[in-house]
Amino acid sequence: MTRTATRRPVETTDVRQVKAPPPAGGRGRRRLLLDQARAYAFLIGGLICFALFSWYPAIRAVVIAFQKYTPGSSPEWVGTANFTQVWHDPEFADAWRNTLVFTVLALLIGFAIPFVLALVLNELRHWKAFFRVVVYLPVMIPPVVTALLWKWFYDPGAGLANETLRFLHLPTSNWSNGTDTALVSLVIVATWANLGGTVLIYLAALQSIPGELYEAAELDGASLLQRVRHVTIPQTRFVILMLMLLQIIATMQVFTEPFVITGGGPESATVTVLYLIYKYAFLYNDFGGACALSVMLLVLLGVFSALYLRLTRSGEDDL
Secondary structure, three states, X not given: OXXXXXXXXXXXOOHHHOOOXXXXXXXXXXXXXXXXXXXXXXXXXXXXXXXXXXXXXXXXXXXXXXXXXXXXXXXXXXXXXXXXXXXXXXXXXXXXXXXXXXXXXHHXXXXXXXXXXXXXXXXXXXXXXXXXXXXXXXXXXXXXXXXXXXXXXXXXXXXXXXXXXXXOOOOOOOHHHOOOOHHHHHHHHHHHHOHHHHHXXXXXXXXXOOHHHHHHHHHXXXXXXXXXXXXXXXXXXXXXXXXXXXXXXXXXXXXXXHHHHHOOOOOOOOOOHHHHHHHHXXXXXXXXXXXXXXXXXXHHHHHHHHHHHHHHHHHHHHO
């Protein structure tokens, strides 16, 4: 005897028999409206704070740039007179030259060191977490405290820098008190203070590189420098470019180090654009000139910011 396999009928579901969920009742709609109102309330509060403390001062500064404005007197519209006055200021050229030199030195000194440290930390097998904390530690120190510490460090008399050089029987330096060394000394301070964040970003970018690329390079007989040149740098070029633009924008706004350590000296050797803005506003009581100089800096930084946003969007499209 042979058994015949019996097939069970396949249960099919008629789409027309599937009922849509019942619409939300009045209580559900009220709850949804309440959640939306709460979300908009938080959003409106943030927008109000942003408008009051960010957009309004910026717009007000642009307006004051075209006015003669001093404390205790009514504003007077003067057109572009503030820009002409600032342009002919003897310190104007010094401030822009010092700012540009500071930016270039920060790129030469402070841009390569974080990348090299990130490469070293990425190759460590032990104590990696400890050294990450050590490298990031300067970022957690307030900028003014950092500047005061380095001011004592650079003291030409009993400062730690010169004491160390004397102990090693090496010639001492004027550091922040010398016209030739003051700006370089400030670049070292800014590099040390902002080192940690840049190193961690580079480290994250290095760890995202596929290990197969390094293995293939090693099989081809590539040395360490060749692997860095042909694998590491091409794979992290987008991050390198983004950090370079961000560093340019940040270093062109340097203020804390010249203000606390050198006071713009010696002989205006460390007067930057932002420090000159401070002098116009709080030493000369010329808010019109300060705002005019601020608008000039705003336009220049706006160009770099637009370039940064453009490259960021193009990088997202490539990903």
